[in-house]
Amino acid sequence: MPRRVEKTHNQKRLKLIRRALRNRATPAEARLWRYLSRRRLEGRKFRRQHSIGPYVVDFYCPSEQLAVELDGEPHRNPMRREYDEEREAYLRREGISIVRFENRKVFENLAFVLQRIASFFGP
Numbered sequence: 001m002p003r004r005v006e007k008t009h010n011q012k013r014l015k016l017i018r019r020a021l022r023n024r025a026t027p028a029e030a031r032l033w034r035y036l037s038r039r040r041l042e043g044r045k046f047r048r049q050h051s052i053g054p055y056v057v058d059f060y061c062p063s064e065q066l067a068v069e070l071d072g073e074p075h076r077n078p079m080r081r082e083y084d085e086e087r088e089a090y091l092r093r094e095g096i097s098i099v100r101f102e103n104r105k106v107f108e109n110l111a112f113v114l115q116r117i118a119s120f121f122g123p
Contacts, residue, residue, distance in 0.1 A: 047059065
């Protein structure tokens, strides 16, 4: 009997969490999404609040295996930083690159944020 391989992306058990996160997007997430949705950034498709294994990333570009994370005040907490480090280690083991920005950067220098994200794109 073949071994069943567990799906790691968008597991059903995290669906309600993903939906709640989309419905409670921060202003920075909502603003960045306007520039990432509908293939607006160099034709790349992004998903919002996408789960990979037990974690949910803010934005994910499947073709580039790139996670984009926006960090607000809660990420400054030492316990949260430890969680973020574990999460990043897991994502990297899955072959996913991660780029992080503070929320304020989306408002202060959106062009830089978009350029930095695009710098991860292959040819």
